[in-house]
Amino acid sequence: MPSIADALRSTLGAAQLDVAQRLASACEELGCQAYIVGGTVRDALLGLPAADLDVTVVSPPDDFPNRVAAFLGARLIMASQFGTAKLEKEGSTLDLVMARSERYRSPGALPDVTAGSLDDDLTRRDFAINAMAASLDAAKWGELVDPHGGRRDLELGLVRALHERSFQDDATRILRAARYASRFGFRLDAETAKQIERSGGYLVSISPDRFKHELERVFEESRVSSAIELLSEWEMLGLTGGDFVYDETSWSGFAEACAVGSSERRLVGWGVFSLCFQTVRSSGIALRWKLDHDASMVSMDALKLRERLRVSDLNNLAPSGQVALLENYSPYAVLAFQLSTRDGTTNDALDEYRTKLTSIRPDLDGHDVIALGVPRGPRVGEALQMLKNARLDRTVESRNDETLLVRQFVTKLDQE
Ligand code: CTP
Numbered sequence: 001m002p003s004i005a006d007a008l009r010s011t012l013g014a015a016q017l018d019v020a021q022r023l024a025s026a027c028e029e030l031g032c033q034a035y036i037v038g039g040t041v042r043d044a045l046l047g048l049p050a051a052d053l054d055v056t057v058v059s060p061p062d063d064f065p066n067r068v069a070a071f072l073g074a075r076l077i078m079a080s081q082f083g084t085a086k087l088e089k090e091g092s093t094l095d096l097v098m099a100r101s102e103r104y105r106s107p108g109a110l111p112d113v114t115a116g117s118l119d120d121d122l123t124r125r126d127f128a129i130n131a132m133a134a135s136l137d138a139a140k141w142g143e144l145v146d147p148h149g150g151r152r153d154l155e156l157g158l159v160r161a162l163h164e165r166s167f168q169d170d171a172t173r174i175l176r177a178a179r180y181a182s183r184f185g186f187r188l189d190a191e192t193a194k195q196i197e198r199s200g201g202y203l204v205s206i207s208p209d210r211f212k213h214e215l216e217r218v219f220e221e222s223r224v225s226s227a228i229e230l231l232s233e234w235e236m237l238g239l240t241g242g243d244f245v246y247d248e249t250s251w252s253g254f255a256e257a258c259a260v261g262s263s264e265r266r267l268v269g270w271g272v273f274s275l276c277f278q279t280v281r282s283s284g285i286a287l288r289w290k291l292d293h294d295a296s297m298v299s300m301d302a303l304k305l306r307e308r309l310r311v312s313d314l315n316n317l318a319p320s321g322q323v324a325l326l327e328n329y330s331p332y333a334v335l336a337f338q339l340s341t342r343d344g345t346t347n348d349a350l351d352e353y354r355t356k357l358t359s360i361r362p363d364l365d366g367h368d369v370i371a372l373g374v375p376r377g378p379r380v381g382e383a384l385q386m387l388k389n390a391r392l393d394r395t396v397e398s399r400n401d402e403t404l405l406v407r408q409f410v411t412k413l414d415q416e
Contacts (some may be wrong), residue, residue: 001155002379005142007044008036012311016053019094023055024136026071033058035133035145042129045154048185056133058099058118065096082113100124104169108205111169119147127180127192128153128160153189160189167199171206174199174236175214182227200236208290215289219262219269225251227336232276243278250275253339264332269396270295271302271336281306292369301333309337314349320389322349323357331358362387363399364406372403375411383409 001009009017020036027034036044037056044050057064065085069076074089083098089153102124116124118133125131135143144151153160159180167173174196180186188196203211218227225248231237232246254272258265274285282303286296295364305326314322326334328371331354338350362384371377383406390396396405 001045002149003142004041004044004144007047007377008041008134008142011044011048012040012050012053015092016050019089019092020053020055020136021138022072022093023068023096024138024141026068027057028137028411030061030064030067031069032060032064033118034136036136037097037121037133038125040132041132041144042150042154043135044134045132045151054097055094056097056099056118056121057135058121059115060098064098065141068096083115104165106205107168107202108171108207118145122147123162125162126166126176128162128169129158129186157184157186157187158189159192161192161195164191164195168202171199171202172210172214174203174234175211175231176216178230178234178236179218179221180228181230182223183221185367196234196236197305200234203236208288212291214290215273216266216269219265219273222255222260224255224269228276229272237276244276245278247276247340249342250336250340254336257335257339264335264343267294267298267330267332268336268339270338271298271330271333274299274302275306275336277303278352297330298332298336301329302336305329305333306340309346313346315345319352319357319392319394322353323392326350326353328359357392360388360391362391362396364402369406372406374406375413377411 012020020034024034026198035056035058036054038054040050040052040054050169060083061067065076065079065087068085069087072087072089074087074094075125077086077088077093079085083100087094087096095254099116099118099121100113101120102111102113104111111124121144122131122133131148132150133145135141150160159177161167161173177188177192177196181188214256218224218231218300220229228237228251229246229248231373232244238244250272254268270285270291274280277285280303282300285291285299285303291299308325312325314325317325334350334354338347338354340348341350364372364384364387366384369380369387374380376384385394386409387402387405388400390405396402
């Protein structure tokens with residue numbers, strides 16, 4: 001493994017490195033110290049590009065956010081009572097966190113936060129691999145602070161919690177353990193595995209918002225399938241009011257079909273997740289985790305579609321019938337259901353629907369059918385629907401065919 005100084009130089013971009021160094025000078029001037037911490041240090045040691053720059057400031061003076069902003073010639077966008085601040089300079093933002101100590105009064109509750117030393121700040125963290133810091137001081141630039149053996153764990157490929165109450169304090173860390181284990185191909189340290197086994201019950205004390213947030217971060221992992229498999233093996237997802245069955249095909253298909261970071265990824269994720277519950281009511285997942293409107297629609301539609309297709313075989317319907325049925329459901333739910341179906345012919349029909357049928361339109365529009373004699377009003381909609389169905393079922397293939405069909409429609413109307 002490279003030295004952290006070299007690793008940071010090669011994994012942080014020039015702009016990030018510049019910001020970090022200027023911040024360190026500002027801190028020196030203001031009599032405090034800045035450290036790169038958490039995921040940034042972990043990823044640098046693994047040789048992975050830094051997603052963002054996490055900096056912690058130890059012993060900041062009063063009014064630090066304003067003073068550091070003035071020193072850097074940056075604008076202070078936000079400063080919170082929890083010791084976090086956001087600065088903006090020339091379009092880039094920098095998040096600052098003051099070193100802190102945390103105390104959890106009860107499982108699942110948010111911690112009491114007070115200013116703390118660097119050691120307090122590292123000790124409050126979830127896993128040893130996330131509990132390292134690298135000094136930004138010019139005199140000791142890149143010096144690694146690793147009181148919990150995080151670097152050794154990186155070498156051994158271990159996810160290890162820092163203390164036995166870690167998951168009790170914050171059960172979302174169970175989801176985080178699955179994320180890191182799958183992302184880096186690491187295993188759980190034996191003691192941590194036991195702690196997780198004992199702590200599943202604390203997941204119910206987590207607010208729906210926090211659970212949802214961490215689960216959506218699981219959806220964003222490129223190895224989402226193995227993260228969900230781990231959580232399912234640890235029985236962390238079935239505790240929540242339904243029987244969760246992990247399905248490799250759905251989750252691998254999901255990882256391939258929906259790009260990381262797209263809104264589709266989040267929404268289809270909720271659909272695939274909902275369909276892993278075998279007996280839940282259609283609103284069960286949406287209510288349990290207080291999903292937002294869009295995710296609720298996908299979750300409920302996916303479950304309703306599964307019910308609907310249990311009783312009716314999609315393949316017995318003409319294309320127009322398939323469209324009439326499926327267009328009542330969110331397209332994200334249709335994709336989620338397609339990913340979860342094991343029936344080859346249903347899969348083909350859903351694929352055809354999503355990739356071809358949804359874009360089929362007649363050539364003629366409302367003006368055209370009126371010009372051909374259809375009276376203005378609801379009959380125009382009927383004529384257009386008739387044309388669309390005829391296109392879908394391939395009983396018309398050209399503009400001429402469509403014109404003929406509309407003429408027949410008008411003749412029939414005249415005879416009524
Ligand atoms: N952390 C924690 N317990 C949590 C959430 C976060 O101890 N429940 C700590 C970890 O030390 C983590 C840091 O806060 O490194 C920042 O959290 P986050 O941004 O979620 O982690 P990153 O490592 O930056 O991002 P990622 O995990 O996706 O790489």
